[in-house]
Amino acid sequence: MKKKEKAKGESVNIQKGKAEFLMGIDKIEQLQTWLNEHHFMSGVAFVGRSNVGKSSLINSLFGKSTARVSKTPGRTRQINIFSFPVEDRETKTVKQYYLFDVPGYGHADVSKEMSRNWGDLLDMFFRMCSEKILLLNIQDARHPLQDSDTAFHDYIKAFDLETYLMFNKIDKLKTQSERSRLKNITPEIYKSFKWVKQIHFISAEKGDGLKEVEAALVTFLSRIPD
Template sequence: MTAPDPTPPERSPEQEAAARLEAGRLLFAQDCRFYFGASKLDSLPPADLPEIAFAGRSNVGKSSLINALTGRNTLARTSHTPGRTQQLNFFNLGGRLALVDLPGYGYAQAPKDHIRRWTALVNGYLRGRAVLRRACVMVDARHGLKDVDREIMSMLDAAAVVYQVVLTKADKVKPGPLEQMRETVTAEISRRVAAYPEIFVTSSESGQGIAELRAALTELALPVAPSA
């Protein structure tokens, strides 16, 4: 009698894509809670989990995106007032991944000493955190890349920290201009050494791109613990 072939059959690209989306859905449906806030580099939490940082200009929608990814309305505090987030906020997602909400950059109306402190905190964290697996650089789809975004990306290039551009507020842009914006940003980041080539186009309001971003970030998480 011929022994059964232990090799599982290959999945089609469509099946692979569906499996990635399902893995992302399952991870981001897990318990996610705030566990640490750091206002100084010497007070960061233990580096126990792979971390995904969310960086971007003030009021670009970082906190709204974290809430949309996790399916919660109030996990990360949102505000219409730029510069409200003033520390690194760490969230534990299912014991497999840490999401880090960074202070927004580029808010010129804040006191200068605050701006210097936030900038040093964000840049120091992004350059020196060993467990940082990826930085998501959030860019408003209505406005595109600004010089302050390019400064952050240049710093990440120099530090060899992989980052990925995520366009936010896509629901506020018509399809034609939105696609043109995506192509423009893609062309610019293609010349950068640490930029991940895939851009995600998202909307926290409509849910556009949220499932796909979950799937991509899930690939950076700790593996599922084996059953006892």
């Protein structure tokens, strides 16, 4: 039985290069309307500090040039919504899900007004998105648990969303001791952040750990009842 389940899990995958950009939303009212109209949506949201590699990870998982990768931090100023297909090669079915590229938090270089708007947007988003949304929190492997990361976790714990933590840019960890220092903090994270169900060590650029992330993502999605 176990073997059969595993085999099925392996036959499900994201269809590469088929994610479709639907819209970028930066106004609260527009977001509320969209969320109301898509009440039964399921999918995945990518959230993290500016410049940690959210858009790069999206591109690696869903196909090149799905999201725009920035040269300057804080470029993603709106919630970008995409749809993407997941195929089950065994049953030959394809299902559509939503993907949300959420503006980075903790960017110091923005005006008060803009950062208030971000806060309001995120509030609306997290209040209205359901347990059908998986939250992927991306952090920089070289700088884990920055103040804004812990502040973000403090903030989202009330929403009770299943969350997976991605430590990205592990290709930049050059020494064994840097790597083991990062691995050593994981028990503490599971203990302090109960909503974090998985931790992955990845490189969106070099590809490390991405197969496991894709498998975890499609497993989460295939568990959601229709």
